[in-house]
Amino acid sequence: MKAAAFDYEKPADVAAAVKLLSGAQGMGKVIAGGQSLGPMLNLRLAQPQLLVDVRGIAEMCAVTETPEALTIGACVTHARIEDGKLPDATRGLLPAVAADIAYRAVRNRGTLGGSLAHADPAADWVNTLALLDAVAILQGPAGRRELKVTEFMHGPFATALAEDELLVAVRIARLSKAARWGYYKFCRKTGEFAEAIGAMLVDPERKVCRAVVGATTSVPHVVADARAIAERFMPDEALKAVEAAGLGDDPYERQMHFAALKRAAARMHGGGS
Template structure:
């Protein structure tokens, strides 16, 4: 199919982008790398009257570190993170995650902000940023606000973003010597959408312990009790029976196969993290 008729505006500043979105009065849509919006336009699942291209806004393509956090511009691409061209992310877990997103051609254009705004439940950044406890910074004619990632996604392809709001950056905690992390997903073949995924992130110095299920047909599911128990007891709280019970509680109504897939994802993410043995996983 072909996309429906729409206007196209390329902007070079955040202020111009916000003005264009506001002028659309709910009919304009921001576009980053167009790796999600483009197909939806062609399938006529999205029908904006105006597309506002924000990919070339220089201030959205920067990465900086301050006060234990790394701020990633919304237009930073997956490939830029994968290649480690931004020093603050060169040793960050996000680099490995980026290398497994879809295919290289998609990674060279797809953006962090675009992925979050699209809010596909199976997307890698959706679950990984939830595990990191990220903060999403958005701007509109009313000013700037910061949204905890836990409350950002309301459902599949649905977020708390207002029609005139633009994601300008995502802030993630900088890794420390106490950081342990892992991410595992199940796909039919490399590059395909995940059928199940799980991300774990532990940092004793920041008192952060998070285990998150992704690709669950809605917002990421946090297994708070399991993460807290593993943080306290270590390996004794991470046997397969305990993991399976936590997954079933987090995914009620799903069939046994799904529970096994998600349990395997949690188990392998924990194995990667090294949190059970006190050694940090790195690749």
């Protein structure tokens, strides 16, 4: 199908983009890579009156680092992350996750911020950034605000973004050298959205031990103290985490998420899949 008619603007900075969104009075939509919004427009699931293309905003394509953190502009593509073009603040987690998102033709255009703002529960960045306890940086007419990614996403395809607010960047705390991670996803076909995601991170120097039950029916389920799953995989504790993730009663769903956690743990400890 063809998209319904819309107007198109490509502002040069964040302030101009926010102004355009304010003027659209709720009928504006931000587009970056367009790899999720494009299909939705073509299928007429989305019918905005105005598309605001943010790829021309230099700040949103920038990557900056401090000793403590890496800030990634919302318009940084999956391919740029996959190809190791960013400083490695996550001991290889971001490139490894990026490499398995959809297909290269999609990764060349799709962006980190676009994926997070789209808030598909099965998307890799939604779950990875929750694992990393990343911070979303938003800008609206009243200025900037910061939110934990876990507070940014409210539900499936629902976020804290106001109609005239823009996701500008994501900040990730730098992992220590002792940090280890494991990530596993089940997809019915290579490159498709995941049926289940299991992810964990142990960073003793920063006193972080987190796990994520991902690709749920809503927000990622974060286990903030995951010692009983991540340091040593205890099946009963993993089952509790899966139960708490609100997946419903389907035993197949539960088993898949349990297995994803188990395999993520095995990968983290250097075992096979």
